[in-house]
Amino acid sequence: MSAAVVVENTEEVKPLIALSYQMAHAEGQDLIIIVIRRIKQDETSVDEINLAEYEGKAGVLGQVCERIAREQRRILTHAASPNENFTEVPEAEFIPKISCLQISGERYTKVVMKLLSSNKCGQLFLAKRAIGSTEHYTDKLFKLAPCSTTIVRPGKADVGRIQKILIPCSGGPHALDALKHSYSLVKSQGTHVHPLIVKPPSSQVDIMEEVGIYQLDKMLKSIGLELDGHYLKGCVAHNKDVLKGIAETAEDGYDFVVVGISSGGSLQKTLFGDMAAKLIETNKDISVAAHRVAKDRFERFKDRFEYYCNLAVPQLTREGRIALHEGLLMNSTWNFDFISLMLLSTSIAALGLISNSVAVVIGAMLVAPLMTPILAAGLALVQGNIPMIINASRSILFGFLASLGISFLIGLFTPMEHLTSEILSRGTPRMADLFIAFVSGIAAAHCMTRTHLSAALPGVAIASALVPPIASIGIALSKGISATVQGATVLFITNVICIVLGSALTFYAAGIRARPDQSKNRVVKRLYLILIFCMTLLCIPLSSRLVKYGVKKFSDSSLPNREEFIQMTQPTLDKYNIPKVSKISYKNLGDNKLSVWVWVQVGHVPDRAILDDMEAILSKNLKREVSVSIWPEFVMSNHEVDD
Numbered sequence: 001m002s003a004a005v006v007v008e009n010t011e012e013v014k015p016l017i018a019l020s021y022q023m024a025h026a027e028g029q030d031l032i033i034i035v036i037r038r039i040k041q042d043e044t045s046v047d048e049i050n051l052a053e054y055e056g057k058a059g060v061l062g063q064v065c066e067r068i069a070r071e072q073r074r075i076l077t078h079a080a081s082p083n084e085n086f087t088e089v090p091e092a093e094f095i096p097k098i099s100c101l102q103i104s105g106e107r108y109t110k111v112v113m114k115l116l117s118s119n120k121c122g123q124l125f126l127a128k129r130a131i132g133s134t135e136h137y138t139d140k141l142f143k144l145a146p147c148s149t150t151i152v153r154p155g156k157a158d159v160g161r162i163q164k165i166l167i168p169c170s171g172g173p174h175a176l177d178a179l180k181h182s183y184s185l186v187k188s189q190g191t192h193v194h195p196l197i198v199k200p201p202s203s204q205v206d207i208m209e210e211v212g213i214y215q216l217d218k219m220l221k222s223i224g225l226e227l228d229g230h231y232l233k234g235c236v237a238h239n240k241d242v243l244k245g246i247a248e249t250a251e252d253g254y255d256f257v258v259v260g261i262s263s264g265g266s267l268q269k270t271l272f273g274d275m276a277a278k279l280i281e282t283n284k285d286i287s288v289a290a291h292r293v294a295k296d297r298f299e300r301f302k303d304r305f306e307y308y309c310n311l312a313v314p315q316l317t318r319e320g321r322i323a324l325h326e327g328l329l330m331n332s333t334w335n336f337d338f339i340s341l342m343l344l345s346t347s348i349a350a351l352g353l354i355s356n357s358v359a360v361v362i363g364a365m366l367v368a369p370l371m372t373p374i375l376a377a378g379l380a381l382v383q384g385n386i387p388m389i390i391n392a393s394r395s396i397l398f399g400f401l402a403s404l405g406i407s408f409l410i411g412l413f414t415p416m417e418h419l420t421s422e423i424l425s426r427g428t429p430r431m432a433d434l435f436i437a438f439v440s441g442i443a444a445a446h447c448m449t450r451t452h453l454s455a456a457l458p459g460v461a462i463a464s465a466l467v468p469p470i471a472s473i474g475i476a477l478s479k480g481i482s483a484t485v486q487g488a489t490v491l492f493i494t495n496v497i498c499i500v501l502g503s504a505l506t507f508y509a510a511g512i513r514a515r516p517d518q519s520k521n522r523v524v525k526r527l528y529l530i531l532i533f534c535m536t537l538l539c540i541p542l543s544s545r546l547v548k549y550g551v552k553k554f555s556d557s558s559l560p561n562r563e564e565f566i567q568m569t570q571p572t573l574d575k576y577n578i579p580k581v582s583k584i585s586y587k588n589l590g591d592n593k594l595s596v597w598v599w600v601q602v603g604h605v606p607d608r609a610i611l612d613d614m615e616a617i618l619s620k621n622l623k624r625e626v627s628v629s630i631w632p633e634f635v636m637s638n639h640e641v642d643d
Contacts, residue, residue, distance in 0.1 A: 003029045003096075004116060005125040006141070008036040010063050012127035015152055015287045017067040018159040019256070020125040021096065025075060026184035030097040032119055033068075034112060035060055036137075037104040044105030046115070051100050061102075068098055074161060108137045109144070116145055122294070123181070126151040128271055144303050148177055148294040150258070153271040157255065157285030164192045164254045166235070168246050169219055174260025176223050178291040182258065186231045194254075195220065195227075196235040198245035205238065212236030250286060258289045315511035316449055324448060324512075325379065329388060332373035334395045339402060341369045342467075346403035349471040350410040356420035361468050366458050368467040370399050374496055375444055378503030384514035384524045396496065400470060407474025419476065419484060426472035427484030429491040431542045434535070437495040440464035441502025448503075449510045466495055494538050497531050559586050559622070565598075568621055572613040576606070594624045599631045606630045 005020035007013055017033075024031040035049070051068065054061040072095060103111050116124060124145050126138045142151045165182050169175045175195075185191035197212045216234040217227050227234045239245030250257045271288055295303065309315075316324065332338075345367035352360025373395035380388035419427075444460045447453040469492040476484035514524075560568055565584050573581070583599040596618060600606070611628050618626040 001029055001122040002032050002119050003027070003123040003125070004032040004034060004112075004119070004121045004147075006034045006036060006112060006138070007060060007064065007127065008038070010060055012152075012154055013060060013063040013067055015154040015157070015159050015256075016125055016127050017064060018071065018162060019150070019152065019287075019289075020123075021068065021071040022162055022185060022189065023123065023125075023181060024096040025071075025094060026188035027123075027181070028094050029122065030099065032115070032121065033064055033098065033100045034115065035064065035100065035102045036108055037102055038106065039104050041105050044103060044107050044111050046111060047102045047104065049100040049102050051098065061100075064100065109140045112137075112141055113144060116147060121147050123147055124149045127154055128152070140307075142290070142292070144300075144307065146295055146300055148181065148292065150178075150289050150291045151271070152256075152287050152289040155285045155287040157287070159255060159287070161189055162191050162255050164194070164252075165256045165258060166194050166196055166246075166250050166254045167258045167260075168196045168198065168242075169216060169260075170197070171215075171219055172260050174292045175258075176219060176260070177293040178258045178260050179220065179225065180223050181291075183225055183232065190231065192231055192233065194233050194235045196237060196246065196249055198237045198239055198242045200240050201238050208238065209236050254286060256287050256289055258291050261290045261292060309509040310511070313509045313511075320449070321512055325383075328372060328376040328379055328448070329391070331369070332376035332392050332395050334391075334398050338369055338395060338399065341367060342399045342402050343406050345369070345467050346406050346471050346474075347410065349467045350407040350475060353420060353422045353426075353468065353471055353475060354410070354414055354416060356422050358422065361422060362462055364467055364471075365462045365465055368461065370396065370466045371444060371461055371464060371499070373399070374441075374466075374499045375448060375503045378441065378445060378500045379507050379512065381500065381504045381524060381527060382507045382512050382514065386523060389524075389527070400492070403467060403470040404474050404477075407471040408478050409474075410471075411475035411478030414475075416475075416479065419479065419481060422468075423472045423475055423484060426469045426491055427476065427481075427487035429487055429494060429542055431539070433491055434494050434498055434538065434542055437464060437498035438502040440495075441499035442506045444499065445503035445506035446510075449507070464495055464499060466492070469495065490538065490541050493534070494542065497535050497538070501531055501535065559594075569614055569617050572610065572617060575613070576610050578606075578610075592624050594618075594622065594626050596626055596628045597631060598628060601632075606632055 003020055003024040005016050007016055020033075021031055023029075049061060051061065051065040054065045055069075056062065057065075075095065101115065105111075115121075124141065124147050126141055126149065128136065128138050128151050138151060142149050162185060165185070167175055167178050167182060169179070179193065179195055182191070182193045186193055195216050197216050199208045199212050202208045213227070213234045213236060216236075220226055220232070225232065235249055237245035237249045239248065246257065246259075271290060345364045348367060349361055349364030352358075352364055373392040377389060377392040377396070380386075380392060440460055441464075443456070444464070447456050447460060469488045472488040473485055473492070476482075476488065562581060562584055566573065566581050569581075572578075578600050580601040581598060582601060585597040587595040587597075589595055596614075598614070611630060614628045614630075615626050618624075618628065
């Protein structure tokens, strides 16, 4: 395991090399120094640098060489004569192995990512100086790097041994991870690491102080640490503004203030917002850093997906997101308009199904309002909006029950000899229906996010076909035909689940995200898992027809075709003067039994001897018990024609 640090200019060298080298030394890691060289060239190149060649020279590499030598001397000096500030001194001092790489070109993110993966880096250290540089490569690395990452806004100080670090804590994983890494500095060189919690002002200051220390101690115990009152000392600030509380505490001679964050927006605010401005104003030597934990595979995939979505999909503006949310919320509420449209659309669909009219059924799809609450459920899932999920689910459920009731009554009072083909088709769902529903959800959500595409929504409503399956359930239920009820129910549930997931995917790709406090919502995660599990489970009944068709095709492929059948039974055909076999068909009866239907052209009625001979030949060759049925296609002989 290694640590990596990326430097670009001389102002970044002192704090970054000090922090990264001391951290690598404390955690027993080698250090990879990546120097960025901005030049115009077609391809980005990576060159290995021998730092000894730059000793005493100016520039970034010269300063890196000087700083590394200084850190090594300091460690060796302290190892030889440890002072009282060191809590632990190893018998054989570890010296990190240094590798230096120079990246030349204009694009760095992908190259650095490859280097991090190939060297199995556990930590990454970066610097950021430019305000508002949202497309800067350090922003991308902070978001995409797989390892734990610290990005620093360097101060003016010539940092030697890091003596004091302040880490504001609220129980989040990023701040706690920063504490775990910083604690290695406590053990290796006696650095004072102070976790901080900010409490609102109170008349009972002592009590609030005790509560704050108790909360900090509880947080630290969750990661295997414990406050010692000296090196790992808890701090409590009393301020109604958290940022001001951090800034006031940091005035007490700290080298670094490390804030745990996860999102790019928070990164800009942390390093260049009001807190950082106040810190720099009072102490220009201090360095402000943002830290996040290492990412698992799912988080890395999610970040990659977001990154490519931002590049490929036009992102909704804030006004667009608000308008989308308000529109879906308003139109998905269970009210008189929703009820009336559901009843009317179901009535039209039921009458169209009974009369076997495709045009009438399509008209019912255009009237139905059920698509809106389903899309609202997809949006609410992406946002982590539990009240909106409940509201949309209530509308879907009540809409289904209302439609089921009216279609049942229509079916009950309408005389029918048998179910029409339109009803029966809804009772036999296929695997293709699942994909149709999923793609319909994507299309509907895309039309909702692009107001100029609203004309395409009626077509999406026709493709998704939400109301006809409900009407089919009600009609089949009134006639007591359970097979159609089951099939239409599976089709409706498939449509709802797949449209929700398809729309959620589209809304996410269009830039709609949950707030940080909602992104970790366990209820939403469980809902996602339940929906995906249900969709997977629905594949069983939906694919049954496909499996049966495949089994039939496979079993048929092992049976002789017409030419092979003629060749196999040629002696019998010649013996009984059968000139032509026009068609054959097989039916597997189970228990190693097979029924064969043979269409032959003959001038007379076949007798039983032909059947016995054919059954004997086929049973011997196919190694099954075969029963043959002959269907004659009579032809007139020549003398009959002459007569």
